[in-house]
Amino acid sequence: MINTKRLVRKLLVGGIATAAVATGLVAGVAGPASADPVGALAGVGSDTTQDVMNGAGDSIGNGIVGSWDAIDPITRVQHLVIAPKRNCTFNRPNGSGQGVTAIRQSGGVTAAINAPFADEADQPEAGCVDFARSSSDPGTNGSAAGRWVYVPFALDAVAVASSHFGDATATNYNALSYDASNAATGQGTLQKLYRDGATVTINGVTYDPQCNVAPCAGGATPIHLYIPQNGSGTRTYWLGKMGVTTVPAWLHDKAWDGAGYNGAIVEEHDGTVLQNDALGLAPYSISQWVGQRNGHGDRRHGAHLHSLVNTANGTAVNPLSGAFPTSETGNLNASFLIRREVYNVVEWKKVNVGNAAFDAQLYAVFGPGQGLCGKSAVILNFGFGLLNGSPLGHTCGQIADNLRAYGSD
Structure with missing residues (x-):
């Protein structure tokens, strides 16, 4: 039986083989702007949380988190094509809604594929988006049996x-x-x-x-x-x-x-x-x-x-x-x-410990008490508040059924 806590901890320790291999998988992939990252886990979406996620990704290190700004950080042009992973190209999503659309498209969801956002001529290939930054909750898309889950990390x-x-x-x-x-x-x-x-x-x-x-x-x-x-x-x-x-x-x-x-x-x-x-x-x-x-x-x-x-x-x-x-x-x-709480949207089964599709690396970054939630100093320095004490109902990294969405996916 896999010791989940031990595996999660290993993924966040400097110099580990898993992160090195993951980084190698995307080595040499360049985006259109030099300020953009390359990481084993690719994220897009919200303007609100792009900077704190950039800072947290840098702090986590090991080439694990690659969080792409909502618009090109050099030219300030929206919807230019990006390549966050090898064999992955798509129009850069601008904002939470477009980020969620992109991760659903990356998951092969027909509804999202047939409803691209404006200027989205190039959709992400399968598996090209690992998390979507969101400054809003599931709203009317909420579903206790949803395929996706909004994982809170800051106030x-x-x-x-x-x-x-x-x-x-x-x-x-x-x-x-x-x-x-x-x-x-x-x-x-x-x-x-x-x-x-x-x-x-x-x-x-x-x-x-x-x-x-x-x-x-x-x-x-x-x-x-x-x-x-x-x-x-x-x-x-x-x-x-x-x-x-x-x-x-x-x-x-x-x-x-x-x-x-x-x-x-x-x-x-x-x-x-x-x-x-x-x-x-x-x-x-x-x-x-x-x-x-x-x-x-x-x-x-x-x-x-x-x-x-x-x-x-x-x-x-x-x-x-x-x-x-x-x-x-x-x-x-x-x-x-x-x-409001702010979130990262991921596939629920991948952060559900015990699920056959559980992704230890994804959980190591976004789960409770894990990589992102251990970066309180970074979160505060980027202006956000902490979710200690559940001020709006959830703690950092909580995987909650009332934050799941898109049951039809």
Whole structure:
């Protein structure tokens, strides 16, 4: 009988033969950008967790984890062809949804093969994707008998960001409110803006999300509401938290160009759209913001986070643990109003100890108490929180039936 714990431990010890062989299998495979990795386990998907997974992969070492960014890290172009393993080429997935599509395609799922994401001319060959990064949970695809399982590893929260800090507009944005008890009918001013397209008045200033250029009706101030690109897990998550079921005309995933929303695609947790639009407001992962501030792929471009007022008690909840809003010090406030677990999606049978298809190397990276979950310092340095104490119901690496998905696969 195989001693699973011993095998798992061996796979994470430097210089072991298994990792060396796995690395050799992909040696010489080059991606389109030199900053991309090569690893025995290939992962794609979420922008939110790409940086922390890069850091964790480096820390685990031994050529085991190869986590590929959501867009080309050099050219910043999306959907270019990548080659994460020998005899594997496919269009780079951009975001959680596309990453999950890619791993399902890699598993031969007909539904995913017949429903490629936009620009996906080249799908992954069998076995070419081992894990998909996801910043959203299974949602409506959840199934206790699902083929795939979302394995949690860290805590994140999402705030709104703009280009304003220390001015009257920042003060007003810090006074936006949120009703966490009911996204669909809650009367938080943030929900009224995003969900209803309604005007809201804060400190005497009325903001109109359906007016793009002043003068607006009644002397209101225009506000441009952004959401991330299609396929983004944060887009799906944020719309759910705002109570939005169908994207309305006042929400935009392309930048305002002075005449319309015809500019660049809004990439999640990238402040470019806000840098170029003083009227813009966009969701931004607090963990990503902190990680970028700490020097990990900084693409804030002057984006500043904002507080939310809890409608239940009228208390302002800050995104950071430091002296916010007078300064942007500190780390993720683990009690922020809009929180989530973040995940890696793998095939359930491969991380189910005792299953005939159990993959000790995959489990060694993603399972409870294993490689990724042993990298607390890395997780914190990249801005995320720990799942000690199950703040949202799960601990790091937990293989839970209520996080399985796609029962029809």
